[in-house]
Amino acid sequence: MRLLSSAGLLLPLTALTAALTDTPFLGFPSPWLSPDPNDVEWQTAYDKAVAFVSQLTLTEKVNLTTGTGWEADRCIGKTGSVPRLNFEGFCLMDGPLGVRYVDKASAFPAGMNAAATFSKRLIRARGEAMGEEFRGKGIDVQLGPVAGALGRTPQGGRNWEGFSPDPYLTGVAIAETIKGIQSRGVIACAKHYILNEQEHFRGSIDVRIDDRTMHELYLWPFADAVRAGVGSVMCSYNKVNGTYACENEWAVNYLLKNELGFRGFVMSDWGAQHTTLGSALSGLDMSMPGDIMGPPNSPQPPYGSHWGGALTQAVLKGEVPQWRLDDMVTRIMTAYFRINPTIIPPNSSRPKPNFSAWTQNTTGPLYKASNRTWTTINEHINVQSNHSHLIREIAAKSTVILKNTGILPLPLSLDSIAVIGNDAQDPPNGPNACPERACITGTVAMGYGSGTTDFPYLISPATALSHRCRQSNITFLNTTSNWDLPTARAVAADSSLAIVFAAATSGENFVSIDGNAGDRNNLTLWDNGDELIKAVAEVNNNTIVVLHTSGPVVIDYAHRHPNISGIIWAGFPGQESGNGLVDVLFGDVYPQGRTPFTWGSTLQSYGVELMTVAADPRNPTQEFPEGVFIDYRHFLTPGKGREGDVTYAFGHGLGYTTFEYGLLAVGREGVWPGYGAAEGRTDAAPVVGEEVEGDEVERWGPPGGWEGWRIPRYVYPWVNTTVFNSENGTAKAPAIGDFPPEARDGGAQGLLPAGGKEGGNGGLYDVLFWVSVDVKNTGEVEGVEVVQLYVSLGGPSNPSIVLRGFEDVAIKPNETKTVKFELTRRDISNWNTDTQNWEITDHEKMVFLGSSAMDLRVNSTLEIGQRIVQPGSGKP
Structure with missing residues (x-):
């Protein structure tokens, strides 16, 4: 029996099971979308999606979940289409700083540069501009922004694609970027989910992590992405506590779709899917690039894909419930309609790809992998607009x-x-x-x-x-x-x-x-x-x-x-x-x-190690013994960092004027609303459209004459009856008995205590405190001060301080401005592994405001019940 990806998960499972009486088998089944009349925008998109999916046949549904194969079409990733309804498959393209592999598009500053502005306005504007360019190229899904790698080690190869090793800064930045991208009609894809913290061994490394570190550090920005309404999430190459991320029922089903209430679709990184049933039952919704990416000319298993015809077969055999397939497609289409609310029918006003990812020649093969169908493949559409001004400003x-x-x-x-x-x-x-x-x-x-x-x-x-x-x-x-x-x-x-x-x-x-x-x-x-x-x-x-x-x-x-x-x-x-x-x-x-990261005086001063050598290179295992103590959380916590280890602090940056911090005020935001565990049950899993029968195999085979126009290496959704009746019909798929009955249980399910809304329990985002500080420009030129708010959560297991707010404020000489912040319940809470919920501990809480994590000018205690706290000064 599989339990939370089995070995390595550091949870008190007895207390956990007691807290989850409505979820008897942790991580199964994969949560499905249910109506939410209280969210009109989402409900409208969901209704449109259900109406569309109800028209689809079994193989048309599979087509929308499965990529057509590497280099099989014009985009980096392209799903199958629904020609009967004139619906083009989804075009997916890298990347996090602009459209990859095309001409006449912009090269934006990297994510870490966007974070270094500490400006929500500029981060949002960057997302909007990128969204416009992806939309102009006819792309449906932008493969970005990035919150994984978060930046555990300063050497991490892809840290620059993301924002910062601080989860709060990354959370704000990824949310603003998503809102910007999706405001332009392009689905954003938050990646790489999760713990993809280094490039060495990335396809095989087994990251062993405890529950608290997962929640307070690596999952934190993905919660912000979900709360921002992100349409898709890309699961990563690595393993998490023993199981690959793309078929990890704890990471995908339990945390992302259940606890965080993610309503979009989960896609695999390219080649990160390893099984048919494991990935489907554990919450994967879209297979990319669709085919099995082995060495060139390597033999392909049946169907040449983990999904495609293999997924059709698995549904017909009852190995994957139809409701699970229906939920995959409903999630994909709900994300599509949510960011394109005026598109009816679903193909109107939707630009088609006007480029090829594989060449910038004007003409070439539409299907590069098979060298088929030569035509005009690049229209060389210029989508740069006036974005160079924004790029220069950032x-x-x-x-x-x-x-x-x-x-x-x-x-x-x-x-x-x-x-x-x-x-x-x-x-x-x-x-x-x-x-x-x-x-x-x-x-x-x-x-x-x-x-x-x-x-x-x-x-x-x-x-x-x-x-x-x-x-x-x-x-x-x-x-x-x-x-x-x-x-x-x-x-x-x-x-x-x-x-x-x-x-x-x-x-x-x-x-x-x-x-x-x-x-x-x-x-x-x-x-x-x-x-x-x-x-x-x-x-x-x-x-x-x-x-x-x-x-x-x-x-x-x-x-x-x-x-x-x-x-x-x-x-x-x-x-x-x-x-x-x-x-x-x-x-x-x-x-x-x-600076969105700390500059240590030596590599060793960071207290973390990049894993470059493994005892078993085929099955490398990596612990994260530092827990939540990375970057400044490590350097500034007694017993972790050492005096003199920091050359430049997190948040440090000099300007051309000086600022003085004055009156600090802290108050409660009215009457604190109560916080309770999410309660209630979902609806039962819906079967959308026609219910298929397992004895209708011939109906779902390829159409007549197919061999005459079949595109080599292209992934199709049809069943091969010979394969269907063999013993190895699905590629590398675990046997049906390898999964518990709960994995296919479509009955009503209980909500998790910390769940219930997008981003988690809605009470986590109640504002509990406001904090304000007066800042005066004491120099001779107008300048921008980045006011940073840090919280001390107290207690021996917490970092000395954690970032919980920032504002960039333009102030004229001799002018004073009052800068105000809000602190939510989530901001001052810790994760309780016993109750599987967030809690405000009894430890003393303090706020610190200043110009960097090591330049804190004023501070105050957070007191429940005390209306105003007078200003103080000092450091934690």
Whole structure:
């Protein structure tokens, strides 16, 4: 009997079972959609979906759940269609910072840069602009944004695709991005669910995690994504407590669909599905890319897919209940109608794909894998609009000034500027010369792998600085090599100011740079960057360091160096990289960027390890012994981090003026509403449309003449009667007896205590406290202060502080503004593994406000029943 993916789950199961009397078998069955008349928007979409699905045949339903195969159509992922109803299959495309593999689309700043703005407005605007571009290309689903990897280890290859190792910041950012994308009629896909925290062993690693860490850290931002109404979630490659994520009944059924109330559809990462029955019964709704992605020319199992005809067969045999298939399709169509509420019938006003993901030639094969049907496949539609302005604004406002001794902003009276380093330069063969951006020949403006896109153009720092120097009559000097240190010294010594550029990138593990297989091997700068910085600083006492990196690097030596007057982190700023940087350097744009991660003084200071070697490489197992203590939660908690381990704190960033924090007020938000466990039962699982019978096998075979027009390697939904009657009709499928009866139980189910609404129990989002603070600009220029609110949850098992609010506020000189925050029940709660619910513990709760996690200006205690708490100051 399977229980919560069996081995490794650290839960008090006796107490858990007692708390879940209405859910006798944890994780089964897969929750289905039920009506919710109290949510008009969702209910309307659900009703439309049911009406549409009720018209579909068995094989048409399977078609919408199964991809047609890798390179089998024009998109990275494409489901089958319903030609009878003139409904085109769904087109899915990477990625989290723009449309991958197309021309005439924008290259946006990376997710970590969006987070570094600490601006909800800019994060939302970025989502809206990306949504417009995906929609303009005829794409239904954008494969992004990213909350996994969250950023457990600073070396994580795909951390830059997401936002921050802080779950609160990532939660806000993913929610705002989703709202922006979906407001433009494109389904957002939150990924990679869940614990996909490194690229080494990503397809086999078994992550063992305890329940509390899962809830308070890694699941937290996905709850925000669900609450934002995200239409789809992509499950990840790794295992969770013994079972692959895409067929993990605890992760998908129990946590995502039941506790978090997710109403959209779960798709597999490409090749992350491993079985027919296990994935279907454990909550997967869409198989991507549809075929089984083995080595080239490897033998394909029956049907060439875990689903397609294999899923049709499983339904006919009773191995997958029809209600489960119906729920898959209803979820897909509900997500579609929810973000396209005016589309009736479902194909009207819906743009079709006008590109091919496999070539930018105008003509080519519509079905690349089989080289069939040559036609016009790229219409070269320009979807960039005026998004370059937003990209430049985010590039500037995500730029973080880590160190400034007074040299910034740069004066126009400078005599000369020397720009030094490969990372400042135009890529010699163009910005897209390296496939998947897997090189560092020239400036780095995004990471590498499937999270990339093609640059329509790339403004390098050298180009932008050269242009600005010409405008201001400043002599511009430039040297490109990171290894020719004598020339670098000579050029730097000859200039009144030297700006040295260095980079460290990362990405996905199907490509590698200098032995960095996705994850970074260390936290040093690449391409001799550290030595270049030291060489320049030896000879020029006005040295500025600019870093394009996928996360923190060890830069403590530069922080302490007396000749290094400024250190700037520019991250991965996208196509307007150089322009955004110059805007900040010369003070045209106020630098509001704040680092979304901590800069440790050594790799070891982070207290976590990247797993690069496994005792059993075929079945590697990884524990997360640090629990909730990652990034600043580790560094700032006594007994975890050590004094001197932090070079730059989480949330740190310098500006061009100063701010003073004044009156702090804390109060209760009226009368606290009571919080109770969710109660009640769902409806029974509905069968939508015609109920099929298992003895109708011939009815669901391929149509007559099929062999004459069949597309090789294309995944079809029809049953093969020979396979149907054999013993191995479904690929790698566990036997029907491997699952408990509860896995197929379509009867009414009880709600989980922490569930009931999208994002979890609705009471979690009741506002319990308001917090306000007066902030005054005491400098001479208008500036933006990023006011950050941290909470101490108290008790020995909690971090010293956790982020629970932020606002970016523009304030004029000598002006004071009052900045107000709201704290919800969720914000001040911990997860109780016994009751499987959130609770406010008896430990003292405090709030701290300031400019970073290590620059906390005022604080106060949160007192239940006390109306106002007077201001205080200090640190936790």
